[in-house]
Each structure stands twice: as C-alpha cells, then as structure tokens.
Amino acid sequence: MTTRTDEGRGPAMPLTPDTSILVSIVEDHPLYRMALARVVDGLPGCTLGAVAGSVEEFLAYRTRPGGVVLLDLHLPGRQGPAAALAVTEAGHRPLVVSAQAGQADVLAVLAAGARGYLTKSAEEREIAAAVRQVADGGTYVSPTLAGFLLDSARPRQAGPRLALTPREREVLGLLAEGERDVDIARALGISVRTVRSHLDRIREKTGQRRRSELTRLAIGEGISSRLRVTV
Template structure:
C-alpha cells in the first residue's frame, strides 16, 4: 500500500483477541498501530490524532454499544466496529451513531484489512454476512407506511444523516440556518426522534440517506 501508513487503534476488552488484532496489524504493510485499549475511556486518554481508524468492540466496560461509537466518532475518528454482536438493532444503531464499517468477529484477517483500507479512504464497509440485515430493513420500509415528511424535510434529513452541519445543509439548499433548524424541529415533532444519532438511524431505516456535500 503506497503513501503514508494508515494509523489503526484497537479498542477491545478481551486481551487475547486484542493481542491477535494488534499482531495482525503490526505485520500488515501500510498499517501502523496507534493504541491498544480495553475501553473507550482508556483509548481517549492516548489522545490519538483525528482521522485514526478505530477497530471498536461494542461490549466494553464503561461506555459501550452505540454510545461508544458516537463518543469515538465525535473525537474525529473513523470507527470500524468488530463485534460478536450481529443483531439488526446492533448494526443499525452503530451505523446511525457514525460507524463507517461493521464486521463480526468471525471475519478473517484479510477481510479486516480490506475493511480498514476502505474506511481509511472515506468509504464504508459492511460484512457481506450482515448485508442481509440492511436489505431486510429496506424490505420492511417498502412494506410499511411511509413517514409523512415533505420533500424538503427528506432532503434535510438525508444531509444530516450524511454528517453535515446545519450551516452546511443551509448552504447546500440555499436557505438560512434558521430555516434548516425549523425543518429539523418539524421533523422531530413528526417522528419523535430528538437527537442527531436518532435522526440518522431514522434516515437509514427510511432509505433516504445520501452522500454528503463535501
């Protein structure tokens, strides 16, 4: 792999699995191990630079699950979940919280490295074994009633789910920030979803996520 090495950190509380991941990464050309921690709190104490790819388990001491994903993402890192949990809610919640990829611990070393490289360049990666969950979610959406959102509200929601800030959404749609916040207030009233991760998950469930504007 040409160019600067990709920094990858591991947040995993099982010592043997953590050591196995670190050992595999250490032997991979183009990859540099940044930190190996047993919890999100321990990882954050290392103060790794923004943009680090973080292999993150969901069953951790302290902050865990989608909250762990959100905490790490908010520090500017790219999260690739590697978890024994593979339920529909686990996958959708992690993606809604900002994870750029999701693997189960059944993934082999080659797939882990492939996912790391995809995520490090701004892409997303979901294990083929989990893709059926997203397809099933899409099928349920099509079979069920649609949300009563206007076309503009769907545009706003899709851009929010792509990670855009209110000011960026306003610029993209050529309206004021105040107008965007009014749209978001109406979306919250209609859906009962309040926080941005909840709205992101809603967009995923409704199939109205689109690429960001950058």
C-alpha cells in the first residue's frame, strides 16, 4: 500500500498491475484531500499515486508520467492555469476538481492542458467516470458546467469569419485543444519557430494575446473540437 501521513499524503507506489490507472491528488485542504484519497483507493482498476498539497510537492515525488491527476486550482505556489500547465508538462493528465466553476476559469485551465473539470460537489460515481474518460484520452466536463461550455462551442452566427489561413486555423485548433508549441510542431511536421510565427500572426489578426483568449476564440469560431463534452 502507499505510505501516507495522517493528512493523506504520500509518495506514489504501485499497488496494482501496470494496466491500472494511476490517479494522484493535488489538493491543499486536508479533509477533502483525504476524502478524495479514500474514493480513489476504492475505485476498481485504479491505483492511488502521490497525494500532495501543492504542485511543487507533487512534482517532487517524480510520479511516473501518464497518470490522471485530480487537481485543485487554488493552491499554495503554482495555481490555476499555471498548475495545470506544470502538471501537463510533467507528462500527466490533469483533471481539475474545484469549487470555482466560472466560464473563464474552466476555459483557462483547459487551454493550459487540463483534460477535464469537475466541481467539488461531484459524487464518487462521477469522479470514477471522469477518471476513466480522461485516462482513455478523452475530455470530461461536469454536467453542471456543460451548458455554458456548449454555448461557447457553438460557432458565432453573426460577423465575418476570421481571416486566417488554413495553416493558422490548424495551429489555433491544436492550441485550443491544449497542445504545447512543441506538440503542435510535431503534429503538423513544422518547426517550433514556425508554430510561434503562426501564433504571432494569429495574435496580430485577432487582437487576442493570451492562450486562454485564443482558446475561447477558437471555440467560438468552431475551429476547436476541444469541447466535445462528455456528460
């Protein structure tokens, strides 16, 4: 079993065969952290990995990449989109579990690489479904949030379409799906420098600077398939 302190923290250790889903937890509230750990410990086909109170603490465990990370947004140290990005860049799949449920919060962390978003009112059954969906490479968004995300995903009916080249639309679509510049370059067979040149031109044409703003724009234009929401 994983060695944990009284607060429910501990290093990642394999508990079940390698075919199981490794699920780690990054949550700074001790009671909720312990509750999540108990839920994950009881999920069939899942292994409880690192249980930490901050992103920095989680990364220090050097948990093997590829697992799902239940991630709070308001943490000591890195938080919000920066937390999701750090977990993603370490090779994990962040599934946000947060009391914050505003549209801007959700879109920003999805743009930073989060694979899903649950509210803290989610029950055990929904957490299990979300973990499996994310582990399978999908995206899961809590039904309580799906309405406004689907509204955001509808292409706008009024106004001219963005004057983007086909390649710029490809780059923007991949960015909106949470891909890093290096991943976009690999997917399109171009250099990272070329990707950044495309992004610079997209920013000039749209006036949107931040990745979260570009993600929102792509979804509104129907360019991104990021929010094919599972509910």
